[in-house]
Amino acid sequence: MKGIFVYADSIPKEGYKLKEYEKATGKIYQSNMVWKNPRLELRTDMPVPEVGDRDLLIQVKSCGICGTDVHLIEHDDEGYVIYPWHAKLNIALGHELSGIVAQVGKDVRDFMVGDYVCTEEMIWCGECIPCRNGFPNQCERLEEIGITVNGGMAEYCVSPAKICWKLDSIRERYGDTHDVFDFGALVEPTSVAYNAIFERGQGFRPGAYAAIFGGGPVGQLGTALIKVSGASKVIVFEPQEERRKLAKVMGADFVYDTNELQKSGTSPAEVIMDVTHGRGADVLMEASGVGHVVFPEMTKSLGVNAHIIQTAMSGEPVPILFPPMQGKAAQIFAAVGHSGNGTFENVIRLMGAGMIDVRPLVSATYSLDQAVEAFDASKKRLDSVIMFQNK
Amino acid sequence: MKGIFVYADSIPKEGYKLKEYEKATGKIYQSNMVWKNPRLELRTDMPVPEVGDRDLLIQVKSCGICGTDVHLIEHDDEGYVIYPWHAKLNIALGHELSGIVAQVGKDVRDFMVGDYVCTEEMIWCGECIPCRNGFPNQCERLEEIGITVNGGMAEYCVSPAKICWKLDSIRERYGDTHDVFDFGALVEPTSVAYNAIFERGQGFRPGAYAAIFGGGPVGQLGTALIKVSGASKVIVFEPQEERRKLAKVMGADFVYDTNELQKSGTSPAEVIMDVTHGRGADVLMEASGVGHVVFPEMTKSLGVNAHIIQTAMSGEPVPILFPPMQGKAAQIFAAVGHSGNGTFENVIRLMGAGMIDVRPLVSATYSLDQAVEAFDASKKRLDSVIMFQNK
Amino acid sequence: MKGIFVYADSIPKEGYKLKEYEKATGKIYQSNMVWKNPRLELRTDMPVPEVGDRDLLIQVKSCGICGTDVHLIEHDDEGYVIYPWHAKLNIALGHELSGIVAQVGKDVRDFMVGDYVCTEEMIWCGECIPCRNGFPNQCERLEEIGITVNGGMAEYCVSPAKICWKLDSIRERYGDTHDVFDFGALVEPTSVAYNAIFERGQGFRPGAYAAIFGGGPVGQLGTALIKVSGASKVIVFEPQEERRKLAKVMGADFVYDTNELQKSGTSPAEVIMDVTHGRGADVLMEASGVGHVVFPEMTKSLGVNAHIIQTAMSGEPVPILFPPMQGKAAQIFAAVGHSGNGTFENVIRLMGAGMIDVRPLVSATYSLDQAVEAFDASKKRLDSVIMFQNK
């Protein structure tokens, strides 16, 4: 079968000593310190993967390209990949995926061949203490489809059944169209935003004012989720015009061009205070990756009891001034992941109810054969979500 | 000025001994044990009330008739009023009111003549321990406009400024129309539903399934609030056809005629399990007043971690079977009141954002001069909300 | 090896039709409708059980007798067992157990031979939707050690590793004494109380006033947990003198004999209001099984925002009057189980810190050879916890 692979050489940077665990498993904690010379390759000779007793074999229908994927094929001046977190190469990429169950392992009880499914992609072990205690996103033995094991940019992909979810309600609404699979592929990033806002960030009261910094996919999906959950004013800050337009489609009430604001001498904080008639924002989401720019604005535009949600993963420390946060009884919630807590179930329900529509996010579609073109487009960062579709 | 008064005689039922507090203040804890022979009267000779130092004088523009009002003028076979809670007669009725600030007390800092306002109507003291601790609805010295002091079915009404809220955002949306005042008058009952669902009931995750029993005003407003806050399926049970139609307008995805269900041998619990594909309801609201009928249905249709919200005030004990609740990790939240916790502010924001539209609830309007006709209509219980308008 | 078995005949009561699931698995949902003529037997010929790939073989050192066990060997007039919930006979009893790891399955990663461990006993599947969503106590495919599979009243017992917990911190404190295993065996019932109070019941603020109805093991352990977590006054109601004395040892500040109160014409509600100087109780725990007696007392002695916790499993509906609950902004949490949410970990930590001492609860110890005597003693219900010890 076909599959889009990333190959790289394991050549630790000077000073980086491989840990025992890394040697034993081939999984590298800090990929940008070890994985060198990444090469993208469309393989056509992959065997259809074996299905374990508790696994599903998924005939992949849609698979999105995530920023992570791009960071695994881009490299710095020395040739090292950009991606700073754990990854095990060489693998088939793709962790935002959906498809049709083609085969079920012998101990699988909840799925049948023919089911439309997506997968969490995070293979939490279910046995370590964080998992037992209800924190699968903090699993101590996490594997990830498309990051540490073969992923969904392929004709078939294997996933443990316990992290797969049926797309029945979406199928009921949209019928047997390929849209169902695009929705399915985007359950995962929508769940990242949902987990950040509602599980980690503890949600908000309907009527709240929200400010979202950054119009990438998580910011866009956060905008949609926040609006559909009762925020009365949703303000998005984003420099790219296409993304601002998209934010309006997704649910933003107000969008601002940060570059334009800067030129006019107006700060985002001033905008927020103005739009909220001086009350400040109740929910603030840092989804831009430039926390050092965003936090000073956030701490000047807090509503009382404001919830700040950190979703962007940024390697740089962010300077935070506490007295204005103390004065407003504010808090910061650090978020990553999407598993557990009903998140996937709720996201699918919202999609099935027609309340979250992710189709406007899909700005381009490709076949696996167009792997190179698709990734070239991705690197330009003009698209919102690029989707591989197997039709 | 004009005002709609209820007069009654203080004649304690046999066996009911007036407490010292009741003798001293004239406030009666159990009105249906003391207030006899209620008479409705349109007075035209009332003086415009005096404004205390911290009060606003409100020129009333809209005032709804609430079930409480009707229960204070209806009587049982012995001639005692139906209303079982605390009330001090004789007073001008009306606690769902809005209008224009006509005069401000000398110590008032946040309002000006001409402001459009509504009032919480619950005059929490702000000094007793529940008030200090953030529970104004549990105030130990509660007074209520239109229940223990003169209310809003009049040309003018006095309210402490601290329980008044400006309607600016609604006015921005709807302009200087009388609609703004109808919205304003219904902030109070909307806040009753909001307090029950989001403050007392702790809200729900977007995507949740909700079941609402009873299509009276609180059930209708609860339906609207739950839908706008991200419930993916909202199911309403109500025997009256007009109310079922209204529920659809307010946001219900499914409405069922409980009489019809009974005839067909289907229980509400079966309906819920069917609509939710066996997952059960995550939010269940008892707003019907027949808890003994509703609870057995709710305990058979619980989702895991279901929140049951009790808003109806019913004098009868409700038999509850705990093992099915334990099996589903369910909980019951008992709710009354609407003050505190940002509730009024959030309701006004939702109205100002066009996300909650209460106008479909107003089924009839009257002038004060039509007091008798309006209350006669109320007693028929065919209307949703009857509104007095001073134009 | 030795093991204490309960045998019974599967003879459904007239009118009870076995479900397909019950036929297929032998697990019966309502044991008291099917299991007849229970016989207790000490077997000595049991083979040491096989260890699955993900299992531990535990050499049992301590195993408590729980009310469930007694209900599985007692019978009604027709000969049916008393226990009304799901059970699969014939099995070795015992679900409150601890011991030493004797063998580890080949896929087990977190345990070694020689580890001191206890087990959750609830074998949640980890794959059904409630399990995925963080509700293992609501697992749809629950098995239970000592209830549906062979338990700990034996020399050896098998448990999935994922539900086992190490007793290291308790061992650090108490050394290599048999006490460590008694603690270990009682982690399970302590976790039942912990889950009820802190997970389901959402805990309480330090300084709170607590009232506990019923001095059985869960009530006693609840008393200890509530006191050690900052309640300023803990009031226990219990008719048996020995249990009242024990409650004082466990942490109660006040204990009352309900029989004595009744004779003196004083109600528990009056006692609570008196002890709390009229503020009422903030936490109320129904652990007596006579909810119809307890709830009317609770609703008359509620503090503002009171949390009522239902732990007793009672087949009868409990009549609840809502207006006093609404007036006090009260809520009821229905609790069962103990898995998930850090509960076992925290209970072990508290025991290891010397903050929860369960030894006073162990009122009698027996060897497996004394099975009959031990159960005879249990049936008298004078003991708090009877412990089988393999020394």
Next chain:
Amino acid sequence: MKGIFVYADSIPKEGYKLKEYEKATGKIYQSNMVWKNPRLELRTDMPVPEVGDRDLLIQVKSCGICGTDVHLIEHDDEGYVIYPWHAKLNIALGHELSGIVAQVGKDVRDFMVGDYVCTEEMIWCGECIPCRNGFPNQCERLEEIGITVNGGMAEYCVSPAKICWKLDSIRERYGDTHDVFDFGALVEPTSVAYNAIFERGQGFRPGAYAAIFGGGPVGQLGTALIKVSGASKVIVFEPQEERRKLAKVMGADFVYDTNELQKSGTSPAEVIMDVTHGRGADVLMEASGVGHVVFPEMTKSLGVNAHIIQTAMSGEPVPILFPPMQGKAAQIFAAVGHSGNGTFENVIRLMGAGMIDVRPLVSATYSLDQAVEAFDASKKRLDSVIMFQNK
């Protein structure tokens, strides 16, 4: 009567422009930009203050010196006071106070002459939107006893009745001793810690591991509160030996000298990971004022779902690295104040139950006549709490 005053000159620093509000009220937002040449003076000619209709006149018995007080009399090189927040001089200092009610205003309903009381000192207005919404610590019109109006370092002091609390339960336990008033004076700082941990920081599960950075009064009182609420291990980091000893008395299980650690090349993070056997801390409290040193340690020693509580007020931005916080699902709560939410009531209950003993904190006592000596001692910062006592 006698009273300890601080006098200063209002001479704005160059570049600081007084706001209209500051000119109108004399209250200065940034005291260190305006108040120059502070002088401490014991006045003996003060008139006993007038009591407003809703006020109490308190005969002060104990009044603590807080860091705020010292910062209002110390000055920088240019002569400006150190205190950076709002203050209105000239006033009698003292906001940690207790005493006996000497007179009650005519509208006061809950107090009598002779009552033993303390006061919140934060005079929240009860009418602004944050106050209405349950956030008195965020009051928009806050006055503070001893900071913007005359305080408790005097023979008498006036306080609104609504912020006074009776010390009855403490008096019940300790009798009519002066200790009761020392407890009373320290209800305020204990409530600062309580508000930070339980209201703002959302508390923790019993069994939790806690790390407290800084052994000043708030750190000490936090230590006591955290231990009495069920933390199984409480670790305190503090360079001063006396404070470390005191922390052990207050409830710390482990104390570490940060200077000593540094010398030995061990970081606080390593200590925490060691003491918690690799699990990390569940509650982390920054009470040292050197957040830039503490946060990097905290982010390396987080337990899953860790709560970081910021109580110190520090003018410098603190650099925070988010990925380790995201990896552990951690959050930061910014805290200030102590009013509302049952905090004072619960602190008094804990003191009355003998569960929080603040007496070890009182390291020196003085009479008002010894004002100069007392403040000289305060400036040395060797004492924990210095108390003025009027005997």
